Amino acid sequence: DAKTTQPNSMESNEEEPVHLPCNHSTISGTDYIHWYRQLPSQGPEYVIHGLTSNVNNRMASLAIAEDRKSSTLILHRATLRDAAVYYCILVTETSGSRLTFGEGTQLTVNP
Amino acid sequence: GAVVSQHPSRVICKSGTSVKIECRSLDFQATTMFWYRQFPKQSLMLMATSNEGSKATYEQGVEKDKFLINHASLTLSTLTVTSAHPEDSSFYICSARDYVGWTEGNFIQYFGAGTRLSVL
Numbered sequence: 001d002a003k004t005t006q007p008n009s010m011e012s013n014e015e016e017p018v019h020l021p022c023n024h025s026t027i028s029g030t031d032y033i034h035w036y037r038q039l040p041s042q043g044p045e046y047v048i049h050g051l052t053s054n055v056n057n058r059m060a061s062l063a064i065a066e067d068r069k070s071s072t073l074i075l076h077r078a079t080l081r082d083a084a085v086y087y088c089i090l091v092t093e094t095s096g097s098r099l100t101f102g103e104g105t106q107l108t109v110n111p
Numbered sequence: 112g113a114v115v116s117q118h119p120s121r122v123i124c125k126s127g128t129s130v131k132i133e134c135r136s137l138d139f140q141a142t143t144m145f146w147y148r149q150f151p152k153q154s155l156m157l158m159a160t161s162n163e164g165s166k167a168t169y170e171q172g173v174e175k176d177k178f179l180i181n182h183a184s185l186t187l188s189t190l191t192v193t194s195a196h197p198e199d200s201s202f203y204i205c206s207a208r209d210y211v212g213w214t215e216g217n218f219i220q221y222f223g224a225g226t227r228l229s230v231l
Contacts, residue, residue, distance in 0.1 A: 030214070030216065031216065032214075034220075038155075041227075042225065043204045043206075043222035043224050043225045044206075045222065046220060046221065049216075049217075049218075051214075051217070087154075091215075091218075093215050096160070097215045097218075098145075098157055099145070099157070099206075099220055100157060101147075101154045101155040101156075101157075102154060103154055
Protein backbone atom coordinates (compact mmCIF):
# COMPACT_ATOMS: atom_id res chain seq x y z
CA ASP A 1 0.00 0.00 0.00
CA ALA A 2 1.17 3.52 -0.76
CA LYS A 3 2.25 5.15 2.47
CA THR A 4 1.65 8.56 3.93
CA THR A 5 3.53 10.27 6.74
CA GLN A 6 1.80 12.59 9.16
CA PRO A 7 2.84 14.16 12.48
CA ASN A 8 1.50 12.23 15.45
CA SER A 9 -0.08 15.29 17.00
CA MET A 10 -0.68 18.99 16.51
CA GLU A 11 -2.21 21.76 18.57
CA SER A 12 -4.17 24.77 17.57
CA ASN A 13 -6.11 27.56 19.18
CA GLU A 14 -9.79 28.06 18.61
CA GLU A 15 -10.72 30.33 15.68
CA GLU A 16 -7.22 30.14 14.22
CA PRO A 17 -6.34 28.36 10.96
CA VAL A 18 -4.82 24.90 11.13
CA HIS A 19 -2.49 23.40 8.54
CA LEU A 20 -2.19 19.61 8.75
CA PRO A 21 0.68 18.26 6.61
CA CYS A 22 0.96 14.93 4.86
CA ASN A 23 3.87 13.48 2.91
CA HIS A 24 3.26 10.90 0.20
CA SER A 25 6.47 10.74 -1.78
CA THR A 26 5.59 7.43 -3.48
CA ILE A 27 2.39 8.78 -5.03
CA SER A 28 1.71 7.80 -8.61
CA GLY A 29 -0.19 9.62 -11.31
CA THR A 30 -3.62 8.11 -10.72
CA ASP A 31 -3.54 8.09 -6.90
CA TYR A 32 -6.10 10.24 -5.14
CA ILE A 33 -5.38 11.97 -1.82
CA HIS A 34 -8.18 11.51 0.70
CA TRP A 35 -8.65 13.03 4.15
CA TYR A 36 -10.95 11.67 6.83
CA ARG A 37 -11.27 12.48 10.50
CA GLN A 38 -12.47 10.53 13.49
CA LEU A 39 -13.92 12.01 16.65
CA PRO A 40 -13.71 9.93 19.82
CA SER A 41 -15.99 6.86 19.85
CA GLN A 42 -17.40 7.65 16.42
CA GLY A 43 -16.95 6.36 12.91
CA PRO A 44 -14.68 8.34 10.59
CA GLU A 45 -16.03 11.29 8.64
CA TYR A 46 -15.10 12.32 5.11
CA VAL A 47 -13.32 15.67 4.92
CA ILE A 48 -12.03 16.21 1.40
CA HIS A 49 -10.21 14.54 -1.48
CA GLY A 50 -8.29 15.56 -4.58
CA LEU A 51 -6.04 14.43 -7.42
CA THR A 52 -3.87 17.28 -8.67
CA SER A 53 -5.56 20.64 -8.17
CA ASN A 54 -6.31 22.32 -4.87
CA VAL A 55 -9.81 21.63 -3.60
CA ASN A 56 -12.19 23.57 -1.39
CA ASN A 57 -15.39 22.50 0.31
CA ARG A 58 -17.45 23.72 3.24
CA MET A 59 -15.30 21.85 5.74
CA ALA A 60 -11.76 22.47 4.58
CA SER A 61 -9.30 23.15 1.79
CA LEU A 62 -6.77 20.75 0.35
CA ALA A 63 -3.54 22.19 -0.99
CA ILE A 64 -1.58 19.74 -3.14
CA ALA A 65 2.08 20.38 -3.92
CA GLU A 66 3.03 20.77 -7.55
CA ASP A 67 5.01 17.51 -7.50
CA ARG A 68 2.13 15.87 -5.57
CA LYS A 69 4.54 14.41 -3.03
CA SER A 70 2.89 16.28 -0.20
CA SER A 71 -0.39 17.92 0.66
CA THR A 72 -1.85 20.09 3.39
CA LEU A 73 -5.31 20.01 4.87
CA ILE A 74 -6.38 23.49 5.90
CA LEU A 75 -9.08 24.17 8.45
CA HIS A 76 -9.72 27.86 8.10
CA ARG A 77 -11.03 28.54 11.60
CA ALA A 78 -10.62 25.74 14.10
CA THR A 79 -13.42 25.07 16.54
CA LEU A 80 -13.45 22.78 19.55
CA ARG A 81 -15.50 20.33 17.49
CA ASP A 82 -12.59 19.96 15.08
CA ALA A 83 -10.56 18.12 17.71
CA ALA A 84 -10.12 14.68 16.17
CA VAL A 85 -7.67 12.29 14.56
CA TYR A 86 -7.09 13.32 10.96
CA TYR A 87 -6.12 10.67 8.45
CA CYS A 88 -4.41 11.37 5.13
CA ILE A 89 -4.86 8.37 2.84
CA LEU A 90 -3.61 7.61 -0.65
CA VAL A 91 -6.11 5.70 -2.73
CA THR A 92 -4.27 3.63 -5.28
CA GLU A 93 -5.66 1.42 -8.00
CA THR A 94 -2.93 -1.14 -7.36
CA SER A 95 -4.24 -1.72 -3.85
CA GLY A 96 -7.81 -2.09 -4.97
CA SER A 97 -8.69 1.50 -4.10
CA ARG A 98 -9.01 0.57 -0.43
CA LEU A 99 -9.07 3.19 2.28
CA THR A 100 -6.21 2.02 4.49
CA PHE A 101 -5.94 4.00 7.70
CA GLY A 102 -2.58 4.81 9.25
CA GLU A 103 -2.05 6.42 12.64
CA GLY A 104 -3.15 9.91 11.61
CA THR A 105 -2.61 13.22 13.36
CA GLN A 106 -4.32 13.90 16.67
CA LEU A 107 -5.44 17.53 16.55
CA THR A 108 -6.03 19.28 19.85
CA VAL A 109 -7.88 22.59 19.77
CA ASN A 110 -7.36 24.88 22.73
CA PRO A 111 -10.14 27.28 23.78
CA GLY B 112 -24.18 14.43 3.09
CA ALA B 113 -25.22 10.84 2.71
CA VAL B 114 -25.83 8.79 5.80
CA VAL B 115 -24.81 5.29 6.69
CA SER B 116 -26.85 3.80 9.49
CA GLN B 117 -25.34 1.06 11.63
CA HIS B 118 -27.24 -0.98 14.18
CA PRO B 119 -26.91 -1.84 17.02
CA SER B 120 -24.61 0.79 18.47
CA ARG B 121 -23.65 -1.45 21.34
CA VAL B 122 -24.05 -5.14 22.07
CA ILE B 123 -23.01 -7.29 24.99
CA CYS B 124 -23.15 -11.03 24.52
CA LYS B 125 -22.00 -14.25 26.09
CA SER B 126 -19.06 -16.18 24.72
CA GLY B 127 -20.11 -18.65 22.06
CA THR B 128 -23.11 -16.72 20.78
CA SER B 129 -23.43 -15.05 17.38
CA VAL B 130 -24.01 -11.37 16.82
CA LYS B 131 -25.35 -9.67 13.69
CA ILE B 132 -24.57 -6.07 12.83
CA GLU B 133 -26.54 -4.25 10.14
CA CYS B 134 -25.31 -1.46 7.93
CA ARG B 135 -27.60 0.54 5.66
CA SER B 136 -26.91 3.31 3.19
CA LEU B 137 -29.91 5.57 3.62
CA ASP B 138 -29.96 7.79 0.56
CA PHE B 139 -27.70 6.24 -2.02
CA GLN B 140 -27.08 2.83 -3.50
CA ALA B 141 -23.80 1.32 -2.46
CA THR B 142 -22.37 -1.30 -4.77
CA THR B 143 -19.41 -1.65 -2.44
CA MET B 144 -19.44 -1.66 1.35
CA PHE B 145 -16.63 -2.19 3.80
CA TRP B 146 -16.22 -3.51 7.32
CA TYR B 147 -13.53 -2.26 9.67
CA ARG B 148 -12.50 -3.16 13.20
CA GLN B 149 -10.83 -0.86 15.68
CA PHE B 150 -9.22 -1.86 18.95
CA PRO B 151 -8.71 0.74 21.72
CA LYS B 152 -6.10 3.38 20.89
CA GLN B 153 -5.44 1.81 17.51
CA SER B 154 -6.33 2.78 13.98
CA LEU B 155 -9.03 1.20 11.86
CA MET B 156 -8.23 -2.13 10.27
CA LEU B 157 -10.07 -3.14 7.11
CA MET B 158 -11.62 -6.57 7.56
CA ALA B 159 -13.44 -7.13 4.30
CA THR B 160 -14.94 -5.60 1.21
CA SER B 161 -18.39 -6.65 0.13
CA ASN B 162 -19.89 -6.18 -3.28
CA GLU B 163 -23.62 -6.44 -3.77
CA GLY B 164 -24.63 -9.86 -5.01
CA SER B 165 -21.21 -11.48 -4.72
CA LYS B 166 -18.95 -12.96 -2.07
CA ALA B 167 -17.00 -10.67 0.20
CA THR B 168 -13.26 -10.26 -0.15
CA TYR B 169 -11.50 -10.68 3.17
CA GLU B 170 -8.21 -9.13 4.20
CA GLN B 171 -5.33 -11.35 5.12
CA GLY B 172 -5.71 -12.84 8.57
CA VAL B 173 -9.47 -12.32 8.82
CA GLU B 174 -11.39 -15.58 9.19
CA LYS B 175 -14.22 -15.63 6.68
CA ASP B 176 -16.05 -18.40 8.52
CA LYS B 177 -16.03 -16.39 11.71
CA PHE B 178 -17.01 -13.03 10.23
CA LEU B 179 -19.85 -13.71 7.81
CA ILE B 180 -20.70 -10.86 5.48
CA ASN B 181 -23.83 -10.61 3.40
CA HIS B 182 -24.49 -7.80 0.95
CA ALA B 183 -27.84 -8.83 -0.41
CA SER B 184 -29.03 -5.44 -1.63
CA LEU B 185 -27.59 -2.12 -2.73
CA THR B 186 -28.49 -0.56 0.61
CA LEU B 187 -27.84 -3.30 3.16
CA SER B 188 -24.81 -5.23 4.32
CA THR B 189 -24.61 -7.38 7.44
CA LEU B 190 -21.70 -8.69 9.47
CA THR B 191 -22.27 -11.70 11.67
CA VAL B 192 -19.67 -12.54 14.27
CA THR B 193 -20.13 -16.27 14.81
CA SER B 194 -19.29 -18.00 18.07
CA ALA B 195 -17.97 -14.78 19.54
CA HIS B 196 -15.15 -14.89 22.07
CA PRO B 197 -13.75 -12.19 24.36
CA GLU B 198 -10.93 -11.48 21.91
CA ASP B 199 -13.57 -10.46 19.34
CA SER B 200 -14.57 -7.56 21.57
CA SER B 201 -13.92 -4.47 19.52
CA PHE B 202 -15.45 -1.46 17.75
CA TYR B 203 -16.85 -2.55 14.37
CA ILE B 204 -17.48 0.10 11.73
CA CYS B 205 -19.17 -0.26 8.39
CA SER B 206 -18.71 2.00 5.43
CA ALA B 207 -20.30 2.58 2.05
CA ARG B 208 -18.73 4.13 -0.99
CA ASP B 209 -20.37 6.68 -3.26
CA TYR B 210 -18.51 7.41 -6.48
CA VAL B 211 -18.55 11.05 -7.54
CA GLY B 212 -16.65 10.57 -10.81
CA TRP B 213 -15.62 7.96 -13.29
CA THR B 214 -12.12 7.29 -12.00
CA GLU B 215 -11.38 4.68 -9.37
CA GLY B 216 -10.21 6.99 -6.60
CA ASN B 217 -12.87 9.65 -7.07
CA PHE B 218 -15.33 8.75 -4.35
CA ILE B 219 -16.60 9.71 -0.94
CA GLN B 220 -16.74 6.97 1.65
CA TYR B 221 -19.36 7.30 4.35
CA PHE B 222 -19.05 5.57 7.69
CA GLY B 223 -21.51 4.28 10.22
CA ALA B 224 -21.34 5.35 13.85
CA GLY B 225 -19.88 1.97 14.83
CA THR B 226 -20.92 -0.98 16.97
CA ARG B 227 -19.15 -1.63 20.22
CA LEU B 228 -19.12 -5.38 20.81
CA SER B 229 -18.34 -6.72 24.27
CA VAL B 230 -18.11 -10.50 24.65
CA LEU B 231 -18.25 -11.77 28.21
